[in-house]
Amino acid sequence: xxxxxxxxxxxxxxxxxxxxxxxxxxxxxxxxxxxxxxxxxxxxxxxxxxxxxxxxxxxxxxxxxxxxxxxxxxxxxxxxxxxxxxxxxxxxxxxxxxxxxxxxxxxx
Amino acid sequence: xxxxxxxxxxxxxxxxxxxxxxxxxxxxxxxxxxxxxxxxxxxxxxxxxxxxxxxxxxxxxxxxxxxxxxxxxxxxxxxxxxxxxxxxxxxxxxxxxxxxxxxxxxxxxxxxxxxxxxxxxx
Numbered sequence: 001x002x003x004x005x006x007x008x009x010x011x012x013x014x015x016x017x018x019x020x021x022x023x024x025x026x027x028x029x030x031x032x033x034x035x036x037x038x039x040x041x042x043x044x045x046x047x048x049x050x051x052x053x054x055x056x057x058x059x060x061x062x063x064x065x066x067x068x069x070x071x072x073x074x075x076x077x078x079x080x081x082x083x084x085x086x087x088x089x090x091x092x093x094x095x096x097x098x099x100x101x102x103x104x105x106x107x108x
Numbered sequence: 109x110x111x112x113x114x115x116x117x118x119x120x121x122x123x124x125x126x127x128x129x130x131x132x133x134x135x136x137x138x139x140x141x142x143x144x145x146x147x148x149x150x151x152x153x154x155x156x157x158x159x160x161x162x163x164x165x166x167x168x169x170x171x172x173x174x175x176x177x178x179x180x181x182x183x184x185x186x187x188x189x190x191x192x193x194x195x196x197x198x199x200x201x202x203x204x205x206x207x208x209x210x211x212x213x214x215x216x217x218x219x220x221x222x223x224x225x226x227x228x229x230x
Contacts, residue, residue, distance in 0.1 A: 032214070034216035043221060043223055044220055046218045055208075094167075095158065096155050096169050097143070102152045102153075
């Protein structure tokens, strides 16, 4: 099973600042990596797939990069609606599909 | 509008059973693989099960040890999860989620339902 590790667990950022979230896979997942955003009481929302492709209707301030075992989600200028928990997920070597433990982006 | 709506959650005693349903609309359900993903209170996301578009391929998380059964009825645009021998650690919100690309073997999950809460407690 591929283990996904996200860091940091919590990221404190001021509105308008840049946020950088990391995700590491225990073995290569190529570019089969997705990022999701989840707000309290809501279902996850797909942000990025194939490591760097924005999903439908996702703002350009969200960008993904990386391949193999190291991945990054960058939010270029945090808006109030971006404070949430973010999860990475690999779909290269499965079952099982595996998720990272999440990074909570909170207001500084 | 593309939509998934779960139902069937509730309170059940340890050892009991529950059947979750997921109603799909706004897309050609029969062409997409589907998944169940759960989230225990205050915890992260855990993949539970996958079923291919024609039910030819079915997979489960090892932790379930044969207690859960996924199925689908393409004529009714519906996905199901039969959960037996429920335990306290099965307590979670259960989401159904669609694979992004039709017919593909593996992909991101692009459409999620709102979730249904399952509580296992005596």
